[in-house]
Amino acid sequence: MTLALQTFSTVKDANAALQAAGTRYLGGGTLVVRAANEGDISVSSLVRVTETSLQAIAVSGGEARLGASVTMAAIARHPELAALAPAARAVGGPAIRNMATVGGNLFAPAPYGDFTVALLALDAIIVTEDSEVPIQTFLAGRDASRAIVTGITFVLPRAESFRFLKVSRVKPKGVSVLSIATHLQRAADGTVTSARIALGCMADRPMRARATEKALLGCKLTAEEIAPALAAAGEGTSPITDPVASAWYRNEVLPVHLGRLLLA
């Protein structure tokens, strides 16, 4: 089985070619070439784009725009994206980070896709040639998505308001047991005024912990006050079971790790 690779200089032309059956988009190759190597015969043709704007990182006025082909390594070393560096470094090892793209990460099935967990907590906007969609809507419909993602935009978080944690058993690098990103706004007295919490591995794709977000409002970050929010962490989750951890285990340890992250 061979793969026919078609290279286009514009997203427009590549989008047209992508409509053919059996055709997938080639970003860094860490998902689609992996699938082909594993014997996925549903992939017969690959499409890629050489447009340089897909590799651009632009930061201005507190907003960031990442081209879809920006790699995890490029994010991890960018001085103005320091808040996101821990999430970018959580993806794979050095070789994978030099290849894996932010656009591809949006499509990575659990237990992969740790960076998308961070983007979900930032309520990023996913940009295609003719649409801009909130990330949560995008993730819900990603299996049917046939339009090439060209970029991701989001408001850069202040360092103290954004936290990211990936839990894995193999050190220093291993597949996720789970990952958590929290983006909290707090009043001067420390009371939480808004909360976005995203979870990885707690469903087949990154999800928001809505019940926990709601329960955190008005709380100070103390063990007593966040207890109800932690108790609600498992609401709506449907974790994967894989060789790293069972669904039961992931549900059991989620409140523990979320509590540690909030109190850190």
Place this chain on the structure above:
Amino acid sequence: MAKVPVQFTLNGAEKAEFVDSGTTLLHALRDKIGDTSPKGGCHQGTCGACSVIIDGELRLSCLTLAETCNGAEIRTTSGLAEAGVLHPLQRAFLDAFATQCGFCTPGMIMAAKVLLDHTPNPSREEVVEALSSNICRCTGYEPIIQAVLRAARANSQNAA
């Protein structure tokens, strides 16, 4: 299916080949060009045995399509020794008993080379991080970490 031309520099030498579209760089290097130093382990991006350096960056040749490497500068472990003299990393791997079955060694050495190219005197933590894409089932990793640290010391002594 029609063959496609690929042309790149491998360890300083120009290479040109015709490959089937969709051929991985690993396959092109091993079965077309005859450089068998990158190994095919998992073909899934997990084991690191196929690691090569493309334009100065560590990449996995099993997940890289050869056609996307046109014009690139590719380096593999087979190109490290000069005039029969082993590269300091190769020497250190031998001296520190960092090789047992040897299957992971070329990938380990490529990962270590990229590290030392950018960070000539790495800490132990930096070495562990740099090798974190590469799996070894023989050594328990410690001799490999020691070999990289030993090569870094040898380099800095030569430079002094």
